[in-house]
Amino acid sequence: MKLRKLIAGNWKMHGSLAALAEIETIAAGMPETVDVAICPPFTLIAPAAGKGVAIGAQDCHAATTGAHTGCVSVAMLKEAGATYCIVGHSERRADNFETDADVKAKAIATQAGGLVAIVCVGETLAQRDAGEAIAVVQGQLAGSLPDEREGLVVAYEPVWAIGTGRTPTAGDVADMHDAIRSIVGPAVRILYGGSVKPSNAAELLSVENVDGALVGGASLTAADFLPIVTAAAAVARNAA
DSSP, X not given: OOOOOEEEEEOOSOOOGGXXXXXXXXXXXXXXXXXXXXXXXXXXXXXXXXXXXXXXXXXXXXXXXXXXXXOOBHHHHHHHTOOEEEESOHHHHHHSOOOHHHHHHXXXXXXXXXXXXXXXXXXXXXXXXXXXXHHHHHHHHHHHOOSOOTTOEEEEOXXXXXXXXXXXXXXXXXXXXXXXXXXXXXXXXXXXXXXXOHHHHHHHHTSTTOOEXXXXXXXXXXXXXXXXXXXXXHHHHHHO
8 A cells, every 4th residue: 555655854952934945946946746844933824824834733732722731732733833743752752751652642632633644653773783673662552552543653763863863674674564564554654763854865764664754853844844745746756
């Protein structure tokens, strides 16, 4: 089953109003055959919405309302114009001590609120070196995924490859995505995330069961991001 490619950009804690020009340039140059989303900081969601690219959030709270200082609910994100929400990114799992149960609750809330959840999973370098990578990721999936899978997106991000310039081999990616596919089924898009850039996008996106990419630093400028989107379109066209 060939799924439509999705290229999602995670701006993390980068960006200002001036950066919205990059989104407009992306919108003007992206092909219609690929789904594209940008996940900027909360402060840019509303002004970025309507610029021609789907907008997502980088996190949410599982509750609909409440005394949760500094947090944002799914309803707030939707009202601001978001259509996607990343949950369980490795940086939040590590820095904010989020558990699989926390991630699952956020994914459920995201779906219930009408947004597409991008659920992140991935292993550390120590876990990979110990031969535990697939077991760790499958365990995260078991604890993090909601029962409802329609429209769900999973992003595999080897923690040791994020922002380091290091990437797993194509064979490593294929093995992991095959293991993920065995759990999530044929209809869930599986993205690869971890130092994706124009120079390696075509190779990574050509791997079986890689249905797109979650892009970090290379998503901050149209000059770096659009070649990745174009590579996804070319891979999809060649596979058709």
